[in-house]
Amino acid sequence: MGIETSTLDRSAIHGEEMVLNIGPQHPSTHGVLRLQVLTDGEIVTKITPYIGYLHRCFEKHCENVTYEQVIPYTDRCDYVASMNNNFGYAVAMEELMGIEVPEKVHHIRVIVAELNRIASHHLAIGTFGLDVGAFTPFLYCFRDRERILDLFELLCGARLLYNYIWVGGVSHDFPIGFVEKVYEFLDYFEPKIQEYNDLLTFNKIFIERTADVGVLPADVAISYGVSGPNLRGSGVKWDLRKNEPYSIYNKFEFDIPIGTGAMGTVGDCWDRYYVRIRELEESVKITRQALDQMPREGDVHAALPKKIRPPKGHVYSRTETPRGDLGFYIISDGKPKPFRLKLRSPAFTALSCIDEIARGWMIADVIAILGSLDIVLGEIDR
Amino acid sequence: MELLLQKFSEVSFLSGIPSALLFVFAATLIAVSLFMFVAVNAIVAVYAERKISAFMQDRLGPMGQGVGLHAGKWGLLQTVADAIKLLIKEDIIPSLADRKLFILAPFILFIGAFIVFVGIPFNQHILVADFNIGVFYIIAMSSIGVIGIILAGYGSNNKWALYGAMRSAAQIISYEIPLALSLLTVIMLVGSLKMQDIIIAQHGLIWGILPNWFIFNNPFTFIAFFIFFISGVAEVNRTPFDLPEAESELVAGFHTEYSGMRWAFFFLAEYANMFIVAAMSAILFLGGWQSPIPGYMDSPAWGLFWFMGKAIFLIFVMMWFRWTFPRLRTDQLMQMCWKYFLPISFINILGVGLWDLWLN
Amino acid sequence: MGADIIFWMVVALTVGSAFLVVLSQNLIYSAMALLFTFMGVAGLYVFMMADFIAATQIVIYVGGILVLIIFGIMLTQRIRDVRISHTSMQRGIGGVVVALIFLGLIRMIRTSPWHLESSPEIEGTVAGIGKLLMVEYLLPFEVTSVLLLAALMGAAMLSRRGD
């Protein structure tokens, strides 16, 4: 594996180097991130990411609150896909406690998680366009994302941090008319994907900027623990919803889009981007099936005591969020508070490989590569 | 200018004033009116850009109901309000910046744009000075602006600004070559550098139906128009060539550290330059103030209308570019210039020469 | 006449900024002052009815050479310490030499038998220059362009040697 020799060979550099700080306040760092970039002219010779500006001691917090109270904190980790984070935590807790949740809860969870995946991919696609200088796709994405946020507002009153999926169920049932509104949204949204393709995906300049740029080979991606659309962009057909189905994902028909190198090399920025576009279609497919199959009547809570006390033991459970494998390592000592709760964030590992794939490219490419990795700093810093 | 002086000398109550004073007065008057034009152009263009971008992005843009604290009907007063805000904004000069250069830079950039307006004919009569070297004068004067950009980048003492300035200088100098070469095709056909000569040469019809504009004159000038216009867009640093101020990479490029009125001067210069590129394309290739139907609607008033109409349309095209295209990368930008535009421009010159030799 | 006032303003600009070029302690300021010197010289050409030369002066010196100079200054040193002092060492001797040249020029101007004649109305110089270049001096013109091409290729070769 070529990954073991990643130290910088300084003798290979000719020109005079300049240290450039991209961030902590910079339009394209997607949060408060600082990249210390060593540049030779426009060419980047080394990137050192500095993170932690948004560190909020998530794991320490969790040790001081009860298991139910952790959920609002998980919202704030990946604030773009809060539902999926709630979902991941609920799945981990249910595995630890051995709870079976009602059929209806599974469907509700899948519906909101997939809707939130669409919303999160909207942000990823839009800001990636923004990073390579296309302003309009960003607003198109936000126009459609707005509808999902409206749906969530109808569902749970919040537009960003939902606290909707609870351990053993969801906080409350769908409101009246919600299912019809979701159908309406899906009918509205499906043709819009073509609009993104026309505007951005197959734009010549966009392809020039992203194809062959920032190639992440599959073995390097796996070694770095890169997951989700970034891993699939490298041509690895790996999706926890399919490969290690949790909840009821094994009941649905959908494909796993992977990067094919259609415009350049497998694993370039364009592939990572296009995987997200295709995942929008897949998410629509899953949502439709879940809506069709959802039992209309039933309880939305498993029978649980008021205070959750999981048995002694530990669990490592992972779910597929829009950014990749979200893992929860929970150790319980039988008390109502977690003894140890570790969140394995997909964006954390995705960012850690930036030096590997962006070195040798230009400053403009570093921004594009960073955008294609779709990081959320709230999750990286926790 | 001469026309104005002549008019002055005809007015009886000015006859006692020495001619030198009159000359200065006339020059000031022209300068002020040109400045007004540039300022109004920027205000209208900013409003148009906002509205156009808004409609392209499926949103409304600046809006307001009635007059009051709102931005006027349809947000019409938005840019006026912005201009007032910029005027009264605190003037910040970074403590480590090179004060003199920092202050000087926006003015040099602006002067480079402003001085060009002297040579642009708005219609048959409105033209400050019809130089013998008209086109060449405009090319020469627009090259002053680069210095302003470099100084802004250097004087800010900011790495982003420096990168922006270096990109900008490289870009402007490179694209000046295909720009000038495509302009040469027109000059070869006209045989004069005078602006009015160039426009008058485009009078009449060609191929029976089309107006005799140079864009329709022959296939080579047709290509030359596009090279000229695209290079012009690159010259004024607009998307997809806005690398010097690429907000996602370089924060704001060479004007990162500027705010308030100084920043407004950069903006004035940008919109003035946009107008210049649009106007020059209209004059050289689209017949300037000539009516599209030769012989009809070609009074001076109509001339102004046609000229402004063509220029505004081309400005709209630039805005259209900006809100639909992503941005190129530095090396791709240079590659486009040196590997595609430059050879095509040379072929164009050869082609126009041969075309002119054999067919006319 | 208004033109006179402007003439003396242009002269003042040229000479004043030329002084700044020489006396400024900061290289980049010198380069900056050079901009105004070039502009002033272009203005002087205009007064000599050489409009084409004036525009050429601006295109080549301002748009080309000055940008190159500023680039050179900015890229040779680190950005932080571009303020390289170029304080002249032998001010005394330099002053004497300059004074001598100045006096010599004055003497030459005063003693030369200038024959004055009213200038004819010059109608542009572009056509004349074009004809001269393309007809009478075609060979020198072409030789110069070949020389420039050779220089260009040589520069490209030298700068790419490292690769």
Added chain:
Amino acid sequence: MTEDPSADGWHYVIAHMDYREIVDYINRNFNELYSPDTREEPAAVLRVSPKDWTELAYFLRDDENLVFDSMMCITGIDYGIEDENLGVAYNLHSMTHHHKLEVRIDVPKSKPMIPSVEKIWRMADWFEREIYDMYGITFEGHRDHRRILLPEDWVGFPLRKDYEFPETWHGIVVPKIKEEWE
């Protein structure tokens, strides 16, 4: 061994082993070094001592029957104020064979040193830095061993159970926190 029919982008060779099979297989190659954890799955972990870790890590990644090419997560654990050990849990996964293993390494609080696996799984780079940041466990051989989330000049390791919250930081008074958050 079977080819996964669903895979067309990446080649899976499914030779799935469960926890006990994996431990037996490792023991065959490592001279019966490891005793399987007696508890039931998913609590099943492989306890390793720090000195054996590097060799085992290479074996886990490179052996063709194991191929643990993906490190899912590395977690630092403080077993409590009374306990004298700190722990690190490595969750491994094989993208090729679809099996999982959790490796647990315990080190004394007095001398928390573990060999780094950052060269073996690049993903461990930042995770080991984070554990150092939060627990003060030193990873020997890590090429970029420094704090990651906290400032460089932070004192103490916050996720340890005996961590005292500082009253001031750089002269700024830190607001008192409430004892109980319920």
